Amino acid sequence: MLASIHECILLWKFADDTKLGGVATSLEDRDIIQNDLSKLEKWSEVNRMRFNKEKCKVLHLGRNSQFHTYKMGSDSLGRSMAERDLGVIVDHKLNMSQQCDAVAKKATMILGCINRCVVSKTREVILPLYSVLVRPQLEYCVQFWAPHFKKDVEKLERVQRRATRMIKGLENMTYEARLHELGLFSLEKRRLRGDMIAVFKYLKGCHKEEGENLFLLVSEDRTRSNRLKVQQGRFRLDIRKKFLTVRVVKYWNKLPREVVESPSLEIFKNKLDRHLSGMV
DSSP states (O other), X not given: OGGGGOOSSEEEEEXXXXXXXXXXXXXXXXXXXXXXXXXXXXXXXXXXOOOOTTTOEEEOOSTTOOOOOOEEXXXXXXXXXXXXXXXXXXXXTOOOHHHHHHHHHHHHHHHHHHHHHOOOOOHHHHHHHIIIIIHHHHHTTHHHHOOXXXXXXXXXXXXXXXHHHTSTTOTTSOHHHHHHHHTOOOHHHHHHHHHHHHHHHHHTSTTHHHHHHHOOBOOOOOTTSOSOOBOOOOOSSGGGGGSHHHHTHHHHHTSOHHHHTOSSHHHHHHHHHHHHHTOO
């Protein structure tokens, strides 16, 4: 089996894509990765499922990467500055700006088609079209690639701002007034909502087993406090504060006890929505 031949930390397999990953902080680590690549090459020859080496690239992550050259057989693998993985662009800096640019551009194009092709601009027409065709482009896997910079946050929000302005009768309202009239959250608040739902799943829901490895609970004896608080982890790189397991800590710990202790995911969502509606 392909999964039994690797020593590296990560081996992804999806359809006809294979990705090998590992932490390389020493020459021995690089040798381990190279050894696994050699094993993959031998496996492909034995099973007559050869890799397209022209499409095989190395994506180096981290500020101190030595950009070591890896090989498959006698062929050196090219270096990539960014790769698309299941529709998400990951670059060597992990700042997600390229992904934000791509989804904002695609969502804007779809919104433009709706504006040109749909005659009626009533909320009964535009809002469902936006919710089904445009917003999913801005939120696909967003818990992974959530924007790190204000310029990217604004770039995504601008799409929804334009969509709400298209609706007849709301053109002269402020963006916040349009959201209130339509019963919508800003995209930034929707990402926060998605983060809280993800944490609930990790701590109390279907991903509880994985959550034990991601979050460390804090002992809390106060009876009126949220008794499921998580501990802030330590990190050396500033970019880590934007990762899901770090950015959610402050907001999750501030949730009221009655929200956190919801007996089911659906009840949690309803209580969370009411709580978020009262936030500025």
